[in-house]
Amino acid sequence: MFAPLKIWRKWHRRVNITQRRHAVAAALAASAVTPLVMARGHQVNNIPEFPLVINNLAQPNTKSLLAVLKSFGVDEDLTKVRSSRSIRSGHGRYRNSKYVLRKGPLIVHDEDNDTLKRSARNLPGVDTCNVNRLNILQLAPGGHLGRFVIFTEGAFRKLNKIFGTNRYASLEKSGYHLNRSVMTCADLARIINSDQVQSKLRETRVNVRSHDKTKKNPLKNAAIRNRLNPFAKQQKTLLAAQEADRAKARQAALKAKKSAATKAGFKTRTERYQALQQGLKDSFKAAEDIIAEEERQGNYVPGETSEEEEDAE
Numbered sequence: 001m002f003a004p005l006k007i008w009r010k011w012h013r014r015v016n017i018t019q020r021r022h023a024v025a026a027a028l029a030a031s032a033v034t035p036l037v038m039a040r041g042h043q044v045n046n047i048p049e050f051p052l053v054i055n056n057l058a059q060p061n062t063k064s065l066l067a068v069l070k071s072f073g074v075d076e077d078l079t080k081v082r083s084s085r086s087i088r089s090g091h092g093r094y095r096n097s098k099y100v101l102r103k104g105p106l107i108v109h110d111e112d113n114d115t116l117k118r119s120a121r122n123l124p125g126v127d128t129c130n131v132n133r134l135n136i137l138q139l140a141p142g143g144h145l146g147r148f149v150i151f152t153e154g155a156f157r158k159l160n161k162i163f164g165t166n167r168y169a170s171l172e173k174s175g176y177h178l179n180r181s182v183m184t185c186a187d188l189a190r191i192i193n194s195d196q197v198q199s200k201l202r203e204t205r206v207n208v209r210s211h212d213k214t215k216k217n218p219l220k221n222a223a224i225r226n227r228l229n230p231f232a233k234q235q236k237t238l239l240a241a242q243e244a245d246r247a248k249a250r251q252a253a254l255k256a257k258k259s260a261a262t263k264a265g266f267k268t269r270t271e272r273y274q275a276l277q278q279g280l281k282d283s284f285k286a287a288e289d290i291i292a293e294e295e296r297q298g299n300y301v302p303g304e305t306s307e308e309e310e311d312a313e
Contacts, residue, residue, distance in 0.1 A: 044077065062120070
């Protein structure tokens, strides 16, 4: 393999722990916003509420867990995940990862045993995560916020202790406080267009040019030409009309000339044809007269030749 991957490549990058915690908190908040969840591609039309909290997910087997999830409208997203299974494109399919699958729901629990984890591991696209070990890669796969998250009741109650609230700091993460919004209203358009802000703003400055800096050529610029010569526009109209009349008269003359030439040629051809026909008729008549005269004298025998013609031969 040319230029193979090296183990000393910089595979990871250090990020401040507070920034990582803020990212996890933001991903958790985005999972409760329905438009963000739908924009990520999850089918959540039948979900009763966001965030979705279920208190009986610790089922003994996959069949019972699937029945519970279907009762809360999660089956539509699970069906979408199952139908998305396809063969990976490229050479990656040779490396023990032949198939690709869309991401389904993420179940966040606080169970100490592995009952829920074993029940959910056979559901395609479904991941499980302990609330004390939330992972940004699971909450926002591919860097896209808004994954469909299902909480157990115990896990949902622990979120305030893990991340804290706006009133007190986290009890489990030392020295961590949730980000406080700088703006209480994030609608910037509403703030800028409000009467209180607009009344303090000055009017929009408009630059007015006292004169035209570029000199126009009256021979090319119609507006300047009309300003210098008020008759220019009318003159152009008259010249155009005169040109149109001239072209029309020329077309009429050419048509008349062509018609006269056609008629003269037709008359000449007719006279020539008639002369040829008359010459043929006269020749045939002269021959018929000679034959009639010989018949009258009794000297003409059809098919025989005279002695003079034989001597000539």
